[in-house]
Structures are given as C-alpha cells and as structure tokens.
Amino acid sequence: MLQDGTSPQQLTNLKKRDIERIYQAKDIITQNITNPPSLIELARQVQLNERKLKQGFRQIFDTTVFGYLHDYRLEQACQFLMTGQMNVAEVSYAVGFANRSYFAAAFRKKFGINPKDYQGQWRKKSA
Structure with a gap:
C-alpha cells in the first residue's frame, strides 16, 4: 500500500x-x-x-499537479490562520496567493467559511 x-x-x-x-x-x-x-x-x-x-x-x-498545490496551499493557510500570528492578507501571501480576494474565494469554496471567520473561531477557542 x-x-x-x-x-x-x-x-x-x-x-x-x-x-x-x-x-x-x-x-x-x-x-x-x-x-x-x-x-x-x-x-x-x-x-x-x-x-x-x-x-x-x-x-x-x-488530482492535477496544480490542483494538488492549490489544495496544499489552502491546508497550509488553515494552519497559519489557527496560530493567529498573521492576518488574512499575510496568510494569503505566505501560501502563494497573489490576490487576497481570490484566496478568500478559494478558501470559502473549499471550507465553506471565510478565512477571517475561520481565524476568529480559533481565537475564541484559544481564549
């Protein structure tokens, strides 16, 4: 296997x-x-x-090579957002998205939530 x-x-x-x-x-x-x-x-x-x-x-x-990369970037974004050490724009850039609104749309499409809201949920859980 x-x-x-x-x-x-x-x-x-x-x-x-x-x-x-x-x-x-x-x-x-x-x-x-x-x-x-x-x-x-x-x-x-x-x-x-x-x-x-x-x-x-x-x-x-x-999946395709770049489909894999796209999903990997979004998974990495989740990790960064959970730490709360970067804002959404910084996370977007850190995982390779040049356009913040495209990042937000892709994140929403994959996870069903805005990146800012996702980060907010993690802040509440850690508070």
Whole structure:
C-alpha cells in the first residue's frame, strides 16, 4: 500500500522509478509553495516527460499537479490562520496567493467559511 492508500497493482503503467519521481515532484511543489516551477520545469527536474508526470500525478493523487498545490496551499493557510500570528492578507501571501480576494474565494469554496471567520473561531477557542 502506498502513502496515499493506492495499491501498487493499481498503478499498472507506472514503474517504481516513475512513482518515486512523481512523489519527488510533489515534494518539490510543496517545498516551493509560493513560487512553484512550471509543469515543464517540474518534469525536467524529476526527469519525466510532461505527459507521464501529469498522468502519473493524477493516478497517484487523484488530482492535477496544480490542483494538488492549490489544495496544499489552502491546508497550509488553515494552519497559519489557527496560530493567529498573521492576518488574512499575510496568510494569503505566505501560501502563494497573489490576490487576497481570490484566496478568500478559494478558501470559502473549499471550507465553506471565510478565512477571517475561520481565524476568529480559533481565537475564541484559544481564549
């Protein structure tokens, strides 16, 4: 069983080496959350062709490369908002969103609550 719950048999057309490279690609984008490489550059860094990277990423993580990054950014935003050490604009910037209103809309879409309200809930719980 792989880290994401996928069995190796489900990854029929991916070699072990390809799977390792796809996990490496995931690590690269999560470590460069505010300035990720382009898809072409990412493929080059992990030594896969772009098609193999895109297909393999979808197969392993059930989303696109940048869909994964988008969700990861929002999850990180939750962590930052919970600490209360940054305001919403700072969190938005810290996780790689250049536009605060786009960040707020994406956050609302994923979690069903405004980032400011989410942060407020955590302040009440810690008070």
